[in-house]
Amino acid sequence: xxxxxxxxxxxxxxxxxxxxxxxxxxxxxHQAIIDYLADRAGERGGTATVVSFDPHPRSVxxxxxxxxxxxxxxxxxxxxxxxxxxxxVIPFTTAFAHLPPVEYVEDILVSRIGLAEITVxxxxxxxxxxxxxxxxxxxxxxxxxxxxxxxxxQQVGTNIVSSSRVRALLRDGDVRHASELLGRPYALRGTxxxxxxxxxxxxYPTANLDISDPRKLVPKIGVYAVRVHRSAxxxxxxxxxxxxxxxxxxxxxxxxxxxVLDFSAxxxxxxxxxxxxxxxxxxxxxxSVDELAAQLSRDENHCRQVIEAGDFPDPxx
Numbered sequence: 001x002x003x004x005x006x007x008x009x010x011x012x013x014x015x016x017x018x019x020x021x022x023x024x025x026x027x028x029x030h031q032a033i034i035d036y037l038a039d040r041a042g043e044r045g046g047t048a049t050v051v052s053f054d055p056h057p058r059s060v061x062x063x064x065x066x067x068x069x070x071x072x073x074x075x076x077x078x079x080x081x082x083x084x085x086x087x088x089v090i091p092f093t094t095a096f097a098h099l100p101p102v103e104y105v106e107d108i109l110v111s112r113i114g115l116a117e118i119t120v121x122x123x124x125x126x127x128x129x130x131x132x133x134x135x136x137x138x139x140x141x142x143x144x145x146x147x148x149x150x151x152x153x154q155q156v157g158t159n160i161v162s163s164s165r166v167r168a169l170l171r172d173g174d175v176r177h178a179s180e181l182l183g184r185p186y187a188l189r190g191t192x193x194x195x196x197x198x199x200x201x202x203x204y205p206t207a208n209l210d211i212s213d214p215r216k217l218v219p220k221i222g223v224y225a226v227r228v229h230r231s232a233x234x235x236x237x238x239x240x241x242x243x244x245x246x247x248x249x250x251x252x253x254x255x256x257x258x259x260v261l262d263f264s265a266x267x268x269x270x271x272x273x274x275x276x277x278x279x280x281x282x283x284x285x286x287x288s289v290d291e292l293a294a295q296l297s298r299d300e301n302h303c304r305q306v307i308e309a310g311d312f313p314d315p316x317x
Contacts (some may be wrong), residue, residue, distance in 0.1 A: 001086045007087040010090075012112065013114045014115070015116055017116060018088075019037050020124075021052065025069030027057070029121075033151050034050070040117060041085065048083065051109070053092040057097065060094060068213065072089065078316065090148060100128050101128065102135060105140045105144075106140070118137065118146060173221075179312055182313075187273050187274060188256065190211045192272060193209070205259065207270075209258065219279075222242075223299055225302070226258060226274045227277060231273070243255075259300075263306070
């Protein structure tokens with residue numbers, strides 16, 4: 001897949017069958033659009049193209065921090081996995097946000113990026129103050145010779161699939177339902193850094209993760225059953241993750257640490273990708289280290305049961 005990130009790297013391709021959006025998380029709603037996009041590109045011999053933005057538009061327009069479901073690199077990897085040929089990333093700035101809708105389509109999509117066909121969601125809005133809509137896009141398509149396809153809202157059960165919905169589930173610790181909307185387990189990527197070695201002293205050594213992008217959403221504090229992927233070896237291992245302040249040891253800062261089951265090798269400075277399978281319990285302060293160790297043993301058994309049951313989506317490698 002071609003990755004054209006930033007204005008200096010964007011080239012024009014008039015065969016592009018494209019869609020436009022942030023695509024944070026590349027959830028099942030996004031995947032439905034991508035599937036249709038890839039089919040249309042194949043039918044007309046075009047290039048399946050996703051046009052996206054960085055940083056997240058709401059972080060610029062509303063001047064607020066937006067927790068990301070996927071970093072820019074992760075987004076590109078997922079789009080490639082799901083069949084996209086070309087990933088174009090526009091730097092989202094205040095000036096870009098103020099482009100009138102017609103100018104955005106004519107100067108950016110038609111002249112700069114190129115397109116033969118565009119696929120959008122039923123509620124797609126674009127340009128300054130989101131003034132452009134599907135009807136305007138169709139009018140411009142007639143003028144400039146590109147086709148417009150509209151995809152309805154995507155649902156899983158009774159839930160409309162959206163990045164906002166996935167974020168809400170993860171903030172509540174509901175990684176199981178988040179994975180259903182994503183079509184795969186939610187994942188964090190980080191580098192193992194030196195910790196205080198408290199876990200080692202009670203028989204549960206942990207790898208402390210430094211998350212690669214501070215904008216990445218970390219799920220609710222608690223204990224989780226996880227899968228751990230080692231970038232160095234390609235291994236996939238079972239694990240038990242704790243997100244929290246370690247109140248038994250009077251900790252203050254939130255840490256992200258994972259105990260890898262049936263594993264004893266050194267992981268320092270390795271990159272790990274951790275997939276969340278189930279939330280096991282809230283974080284709790286115990287009266288003694290022995291009480292904590294006993295609870296961790298129960299957590300381990302619960303974790304093994306979850307992983308052996310295998311009732312969760314397949315990973316995306």
